[in-house]
Amino acid sequence: MHSSSFKRLLAGILGAGLLGLSCSAIADPAPTDRSELDSHIREYLMANPQVIRDALLKLEADEQTANTKRILRDLKGDIYSAGSPEIGATDAKVIIVEFYDYNCPYCRAAYPKIKDYLKANPDTKLVLKDIASLGKDSEAVSRIVIAATKQGKFETLHDALMTQKGQMTEARAVEIATKLGLDIEKLKKDARTPETSDALSRAQQLADRLNVPSTPLYIIGHNGISGSPEELIAQITQHANEIRKAGCDVC
Structure with missing residues (x-):
């Protein structure tokens, strides 16, 4: 010692x-x-x-x-100001950061709970970090979703993909995007740009620097929640209430 x-x-x-x-x-x-x-x-x-x-x-x-x-203060810009997709209040008092993968079953299992929590807590927003950690299919899907942000369709496509069953592939993501009315030619073109590659790399590098063990991982203030435990919302609520009461010194 x-x-x-x-x-x-x-x-x-x-x-x-x-x-x-x-x-x-x-x-x-x-x-x-x-x-x-x-x-x-x-x-x-x-x-x-x-x-x-x-x-x-x-x-x-x-x-x-x-x-x-x-560590969180040192990486504050990468966590909160890196242009990652967000869902919820723009001027949120409570920010939840989620590291996830569209082929992660635990991420999908937790999604409805997180969605309901955001609806019930309008002072909260979710910052999403897709790290595509489960192989080439996940990376291809991630590129499609990143490209969808340029058409203002991130939240719609994200919701559709997170409620699917089975392996998510680029073909399935494009099929769903087509049904949602996205410009597919533009979507595929944007998915291949260096800008899209850079956005994905930044999320993956941040996960590496934070030593994210698996998905999903949630960060609320200086607290982390790994996986999709039964008491997930109870834990999020506790940490969020602490921030509401005392503020966040790392956000």
Whole structure:
């Protein structure tokens, strides 16, 4: 353990020890002599060893949170100002960032829940990062969807693709886009441009820098939620309410 970390740990332990001593001050006044005080603190820690464990856990959690916040601040522009597609309020108080893939079954399973949450919370928006992590089909679909943003059809196409079953391919994405009335010739042309390649690469590089383990991954403030757990909306609600109350120091 680094000396600075040890000092913080020691301070926490001593604080807890002194607190314990002060609670019994009337019956057993805390000594003023340093050696006696050290002895009392030792006795307290020996009688309450969980204090050391609790202090270690808190130190680890605090340092992990601080490191997470530092990384998110460093990447703030890439996360929130990179021109990624958005759904929801433009002046949202709460921003949810989602890393996803159109062939990810967990992303599809979570989509209706996220959609309902956005409807129920008009002060919230979703920033979408398609990282096409599941192979060539996913990358081809991602290019089609990125191209669709130039026709103002992102949200419509995104909704249609996320509610499909089975493997999503370029052919299926184009078929769906056709039914939605997109200009297919323009769509295919835009999907092959360097601009589209750059947009996809930026999302993938950001995922790599954040060490995104799998999809979906949601970021709300400095908190992350991986996968599609049963309590997904409960967790999102908790983190969103914290932001509503105290603001976001990394967004």
